[in-house]
Amino acid sequence: MSDEELDAIRRRKLSALQHRASDDQKQVQAEQQMEAQKQALLKQILSPEARQRLTNLKMVKPEYTDQLEMQLIQLAQMGKMPIPLSDAQLKQILIQLQSRKRETKITRI
Numbered sequence: 653m654s655d656e657e658l659d660a661i662r663r664r665k666l667s668a669l670q671h672r673a674s675d676d677q678k679q680v681q682a683e684q685q686m687e688a689q690k691q692a693l694l695k696q697i698l699s700p701e702a703r704q705r706l707t708n709l710k711m712v713k714p715e716y717t718d719q720l721e722m723q724l725i726q727l728a729q730m731g732k733m734p735i736p737l738s739d740a741q742l743k744q745i746l747i748q749l750q751s752r753k754r755e756t757k758i759t760r761i
Contacts, residue, residue, distance in 0.1 A: 690722075694724070694725070696736070697724060697725065698737050699738050699739060702736070702738060702742040705739055705743070706742070720746075724737070
């Protein structure tokens with residue numbers, strides 16, 4: 653291989669890496685923007701105490717909380733829940749969701 657061919661290969665690889673980095677950066681910005689919009693909606697939907705409870709829960713169960721946040725936003729947009737949602741109301745929702753879980757009982761023979 654000649655030096656010119658090597659330089660051409662290097663330029664193509666560098667271009668591909670720059671393009672990939674640019675795409676990654678755009679994706680991160682889009683995710684940050686979506687998260688900011690979600691937080692703004694939650695700020696309107698939830699009382700400060702309820703938001704704090706949700707933040708505490710997010711530290712323990714992030715996936716569960718992400719789903720719950722999306723459900724709360726959807727319910728609020730459809731008008732099926734009071735706005736702002738108080739801490740006591742959020743507690744009731746969490747209790748109802750927790751009671752839906754199936755309990756596994758193991759009996760030994």
